[in-house]
Amino acid sequence: MEFKSFKIGKYTIEKPIVQGGMGVGISWDQLAGNVSLEGGLGVISAVGTGVYKHRKYLDGKEMVGKEHRPLEAINFYSYPALKKIFENAREICGDRPLACNVLYAQSEYDRVVQDACKAGADIIITGAGLPLTMPEAAKDYPDVALVPIVSTAKALRILCRRWKKTHNRLPDAVIVEGPLSGGHQGFKYEDCFLPENQLEEILPPVVEEAKNWGSMPVIAAGGVWDHDDIVRMMELGADAVQMGTRFIGTVECDANDVFKQVILDSTEDTIKLFKSPVGYPARGVKTNLHKSIEEGTAPKVACISNCVAPCHRGEEAKVVGYCIADRLTDAYDGLIDTGLFFTGAHGYRLNEIITVKELMDKLMNGEDT
């Protein structure tokens, strides 16, 4: 099968591969810039930009709170840092399409969508909740394409009806994500294992629903690993795929080498779904952190950044035993004992670190060509 380019709004993506946004520092300027340069869609994560390594140099003042954490959402989702990340990525990919991932569950969602538009995002991608107010948040930027992430055809139907009614707009594309994906899931814990919720089952109804609303491209995500998987998704009606975990195995991925090694060392048995203060289960690698949570010796929860609304300033974090902002930041900093390392269910299959160009070639043409 020959892979074709596809369009999101007015933007043409040469290769049907979207690199999934990966929060706190896994997909920033280097990864996203290089994926877009190679003809895929690079996605910069807006999550935790306040811990961007060069934060101190952005506007001459420290934007960090207690324990060197960004104080309050305004600094955790830092506009100066996001702007700098976009500038650096643009130096790599020029004016090729470049997207930004903003979580619906995060604090100050509307402000961060506007920040991303100002910073130069062509496309905004939002998951972690049903983004009913996404068109309102982006209303001053009509050229910016909007892409929600859903897990069911029903969710897409509800979104389209609402967007049409309130803003006479429809999604420019839709991502359907199944429960093998990395990080937070769109399903409850038990529902992640149900056969009817697997990507192969939820994709065709979303493709059918999308047809009711014109020519909206459908992007399949969650557990897509190689060329043959992409072919399978396209045979089921997808126009493109979104992949996260496989891009962690690239030289350009912004994750620390320790982070990449944790994924390389993982096995099928160490990749699990964990409780998260965001309210959805999240997939990652079981490490010492989980042992210390069980034993009550994990780092104390003290909310500094007010990162996600459902956590209620650390209340949920206390229930699940850890602060998600702190633990993901530790993973970004390569702190093996206290970091939380997200991966998709197929992370154990990662066995090499190659360049984005090499990976894109393998995905387009098959591993052995």
Ligand SMILES: Cc1cc2nc3c(=O)[nH]c(=O)nc-3n(C[C@H](O)[C@H](O)[C@H](O)COP(=O)(O)O)c2cc1C
């Ligand atoms: C380390 C990591 C961090 C992630 N962070 C986010 C995020 O901040 N926002 C989001 O919408 N998805 C996030 N995801 C999901 C990815 O964007 C992508 O959709 C998913 O990983 C696809 O499944 P795959 O990893 O099996 O390819 C994350 C995934 C990983 C592995």
